[in-house]
Amino acid sequence: MTQPEFNFADALREVAQARNINEMQLIEAFEQSLAQAYTRNVEPEKRIEVHLDPQSGELEVLIVREVVEKVEDEHLQISLADALELDPGVEVGMEMEFPVDREKFSRIALQAAKQTLTQKMRETERNVVFNEYKDREGQVLTAQVVRSDNKGNWFVELGAGEAILPPREQIPGEKLTPGNRVKIYLKEVRKTPKGPTILASRADERLLDYLLKQEIPEVANGIVEVKAIAREAGQRSKVAVFSHNSNVDPIGACIGHRGNRIQAVTGELGRERVDVILWDANTRDFIRNALSPAKVGLIEAQPDRREATVTVTPDQLSLAIGKGGQNVRLAAKLTGFKIDLRETAAISDLDAAMQQAMQDEQDGRDPGSAQSAFDALFKDSKSVATASPDDEQE
Template sequence: MSKEVLAVVEIMSNEKGVDRGIIFEAIEAALATATRKSHGDELDARVEINRHTGDYTTYQRWEVIEDDVQIEENPYWYIRMMDAVEEDPNIEVGQFIEQEIESIEFGRIGAQTAKQVILQKVREAERKKVVEEYSKRVGEIITGQVKRVDRGDVVLDLGDNVDAIIPRSELINREVFKMGDRVRGYVQEVEFRPRGPQITMSRACKEMLIELFKIEVPEIGDDLIDIMSAARDVGLRAKVAVRANDPRLDPIGACVGMRGGRVQAVTNELNGERIDIVLWSPEDAQFVINAMAPAEVTSIMVDEDKHSMDLAVADDQLSQAIGKAGQNIRLASELTGWTLNVMTQTDMSAKHDNESKVQLALFMTALDIDEELAEVLVAEGFTTLEEVAYVPAAEMLDIDGFDEDIVQELKDRAKDALLTQAIAKEEKLAMAEPAEDLLALDGMTDDMAKTLASKGIVTQEDLAELGTDELIEIIAMSEEAAGELILKARAPWFE
């Protein structure tokens, strides 16, 4: 029997390419199953095979349970704690008491049972092997052959009985594949599922675009050129930002290739998607200007607080700057990470004038100064009272015509104005009344609602936008209670 066991292990291990240990475990499970069935499932069995000799031993075993646990099925599989300690004083609940019994012959066990268990174990091992192998390839582009198209999803045969899927949402617009076509895709995710490994690929993600350039442009693989970011309007247009690590190298020219051969190869793979190669710059404004190509930006205004930029272009270039259905401005915004607003130079000037008037009025009223002095502050880039109050005095002394007395007086007036605004805001909040929907919220008391309203949380929607820690800072309550109250406030979001 021992030789027969070793022979089966050797044959199946070689045929399936599965570790011998997994085959041994499968045979042990098959023998245990056959032993249980031969006793009418009245006992639980465990089989242990010697990995070197092939000899095996069978044990009847009882799982240790608490004395008061009710046993509904297979009562002979369990032993109560009070009886188990007589066999082993150190035994614990959940462990097993075992006793060696006669083993059934390997050649006489239920052949079908053994085969099913072994094949199941082998399939599980093969699936895990596939998951391990392809998990290392997440982030790569691989090629497969179209096996079938299922409701728009493309199933690829990667070879060795391994399938992958490209969901319909991850295909390029207007792409149509038929059985037998060879298709390249970017491996996004590999999951182990009961029915087998699930390899999900994409042709629509920006990583696919980046990896294609790495394949077509050797300088990227050699770290002479870096791809800094990418943005895609799938199937229509894309932008890629590049920089050279060698100042003698032209990164755009290298990516375009001789006669456009390199970028054309990427375009062909992506079903004709047009690609703009953009020079990356460490200066955000310059990077945005580069990203807006082919439109030429004539002036730019940066708002660091809002992380946005206003871009001005010539009147006849506005439509080009925006692009079809906003495509150019949208891709440039995604590429740079900035919120971009494009307008004509005329509109930019008008907007700037309006903002200057607002700032002039603010400074003249809050600081009680004349228009000429307010214009100086605006011209020097001051936009808020906080800047006037807290910008270092040394910087303001550099302004032509400003001395220490003027600077100190402006700072004092700005601080007084900010204090007045803060007091007015506090008074307004103190007088705030909670909305009806906040008062009606389950678990909300009048005192709690008034406290929230005094902090600017007036409606149920205001409460829904709070975090648990923020609510606890306002009202003394447990984290659990705060979480429940916020969830109740958010209930309309999920209806």
């Protein structure tokens, strides 16, 4: 064993601690790097083994040769006769180790150490980061904003690694500042030739779902269930909720006293507006609720085609559509139905009129009146807006 003036074990230990890398993995990488460097630069074709004692720092570089009767490759073998002079107990097939010249390996060791700390350590760090976060996809973490680049990407520090927030995953209009701490949704962790890529998001609807659970105890304990979320980050979201306890108002629980609960949620999202609506197992009622605050009329739903035609009076038209089509677009995403808004003449209650016609038909007072009422209702109506669940924000 040879102990050089420079203690590689201490140096590697300090680096491992500073970079949060497993010490033994780094030492193993150093040994492999030194063996490769020595073989390549000093003893080509020879089998080299390197051992670094992690406690004492003693470094040993050895040439390994197989004991044979007749030497066929002097680089890899030693004859039995020569071997017996060194060790009377050796036999054919055994391996013998011979230390290399100290001056040679000291120079190569320094070169290998540099290579290890710049290449192997980087690879080890990448594996540490990947292993740290590969099982944390789908979680919400608190991260520190670090920097941005000229492509509009922001980078946030997670602890062991750095995640990227591309423009599409940012909240439009939100001003991020280096040093600020923000909550992010860990969307994807994948390996690439340049190391692990961690994709974070502040625009994902699952971040909103997490915040609702954090701020609303009834959601966290399952009394109030979040059935669906439709989100256009930074502007507006719709959340459909349902209570499993008849004594608990799901909308009131989410809003909180004077809106304190929902305000805590929106405060984390740059004051994004969050509408809380009641989920209903009845498709027509769910679509009606999703289009609020507009008051719409008759709804014809085709569940098998995931399509619905909704009548709306002129005075409710702008509310139903929303600014830039946002209200109907969010309603379509929330319900999963393609919604066709049709403007019709103003009457007091379109649904009531239709229901009365259907009742008349059932009672035999006016056969066909329901269909007649339906036909009359849509005769002069016109389609004014259509939205599908997969429509993108304008």
